[in-house]
Amino acid sequence: MGEVRRVGMADLAVGKEPVVLVTIGLGSCVGVALYDDQTKVGGLAHIMLPEANGLAVTNPAKFADTALPLLVKKMEELGANPRRLTAKIAGGAQMFRLAQPTEMMRIGERNTEAVLNWLRAAGIRVVAQDTGGSWGRTIELDTSTGELRVKTIAHGEKRL
Amino acid sequence: MTEGLSEFHYDVLREVGNIGAGNAATALAQLVGRPIHMEVPDVLWVPLDEVAARLGGPEKPVAGILLGVEGEAPATILFALPLSQAYTLLDIMLGRSPGTTSALDELEQSALQETGNILTGAYLNSLNAFTNLGFRPTVPALAVDMAGAVLDYVLAEFGQVADQVLLIETEFRAEGQEVTGYFFLVPEPPSLNAIFRALGVG
Structure with missing residues (x-):
């Protein structure tokens, strides 16, 4: 396994084979792993909110609509071809169930929708998805293979 | 919003926290029939x-209790603590000898939610006494998972308007056992200003 690069909450990173990109503890946040199979360039974003909605953005990695274009741009700088990118996404859970749910409680679902909409508009195919439920996920993108490992505390491990 | 907070605001929040902690300690002590001490070392x-680092890192298992707050200044409150600390708190609350609790079954879950309820109620009563804004807690919900995952909903709610979150540390002591828990107060955007106006420090 190559060098491990940690991606924090509301953060993103890119890397080339054999780098492994990791982000820990996705709840309602959505992890987006993009990959170019030919150049073995990968990118990972840990997205908190669907869109900036015209707010002054101090951290573009926080919002789906500002994080994803930045992620693609950084991957291009490493040699990736945006037309070859595929996406794997995980997270978007609802961790708490309140008796009187608010619109904000659906944030996981809304994050997932925002990511899928952006990817569709950008023509990036989603090849795997592990979203929803009520549990946290830790994900690892291996840029040597494009494989995304999804780990949980009580819901097993998946390889996407 | 956070830039506008002075040392005086923090003093007021600490005072609200300390009075709330005092009320909570009294309520908890009555429930368990033993003295319990609570302090707010910092706001x-x-x-x-x-934030996740405060709880031991994003991958650390934690217990989180989430409550909505209704009234003139709506907010969300999360009370979170590392799972190991939750076990110690439950030993205290359930009158068990130290080290007994090692899982969160139905009994432990409802005891933990009830504790969160009492603590939150005590803090809100304190805030009500200062502000008269009529804060009322809703029924709590519990999640036990990685710290990052339990926290991110609350951080996302706050993250729409700020890159920092208000944290009230709370220490519990009873018969030689000590637990540190963390309250995260997440006011809806206009609510923090309403709170400070009502406190007379707007």
């Missing part, structure tokens, strides 16, 4: 990306 703004 602080923490950058979003450091």
Whole structure:
């Protein structure tokens, strides 16, 4: 396994084979792993909110609509071809169930929708998805293979 | 919003916290029939990306209790603590000898939610006494998972308007056992200003 690069909450990173990109503890946040199979360039974003909605953005990695274009741009700088990118996404859970749910409680679902909409508009195919439920996920993108490992505390491990 | 907070605001928040902690200690002591001491060592703004570190890192198992707050200044409150600390708190609350609790079954879950309820109620009563804004807690919900995952909903709610979150540290002591828990107060955007106006420090 190559060098491990940690991606924090509301953060993103890119890397080339054999780098492994990791982000820990996705709840309602959505992890987006993009990959170019030919150049073995990968990118990972840990997205908190669907869109900036015209707010002054101090951290573009926080919002789906500002994080994803930045992620693609950084991957291009490493040699990736945006037309070859595929996406794997995980997270978007609802961790708490309140008796009187608010619109904000659906944030996981809304994050997932925002990511899928952006990817569709950008023509990036989603090849795997592990979203929803009520549990946290830790994900690892291996840029040597494009494989995304999804780990949980009580819901097993998946390889996407 | 956070830039506008002075040392005086923090003093007021600490005072609200300490009175709330005093009320909570009394309520908990009556429930368990033993003295319980509570303190608020600090009230602080923490950058979003450091919050999980306070609980031992984003992968650390934690218990989180989430409550909505209704009234003139709606908010969300999360009471979170590392799972190991939750076990110690339950030993205290359930009158068990230290080290007994090692899982969160139905009994432990409802005891933990009830504790969260009492603590939150005590803090809100204190805030009500200062502000008269009529804060009322809703029924609590519990999540036990990785710290990052339990926290991110609350951080996302706050993260729409700020990159820092208000954190009230709370220490519990009973018969030689000590637990530190963390309250995250997440006011809806206009609510923090309403709170400070009502406190007379707006």
